[in-house]
Amino acid sequence: QVQLVESGGGSVQAGGSLRLSCAASGYTYSVYWMAWFRQAPGKEREGVAISTNGNLTYYADSVKGRFTISRDNAKNTLYLQMNSLKPQDTAIYYCAAARPFTGLWVSEYEYNYWGQGTQVTVSS
DSSP: OOEEEEEOOEEEETTOOEEEEEEEESSOGGGSEEEEEEEOTTSOOEEEEEEOTTOOEEEOTTTTTTEEEEEETTTTEEEEEEOSOOGGGOEEEEEEEEOOOSSOTTOGGGOSEEOOOEEEEEEO
């Protein structure tokens, strides 16, 4: 049974940092591309960052230079280091896993598995 379990969310003031983790189990983690998405209240879910199985990374323009995605294949864990947080980063953050694909990495329809989400709240 495939499971993705996020942790590390919480409340922080603007300018602060948080590190999200996503523990994966039930599939061959190293083969899959792993990504972080987020959904703010009243908005559609959007891609934040992706790490391919070749360790290529891509970021949404809104988080470039502030967020860093990384993965530890030995621990089957995905991370998102979030620095210089802004109130507009407030959202539920989800990790997702996909078999390699050729479409747009921000398309949530490319992803096979999803976690339950973790809340991140940034106050001004």
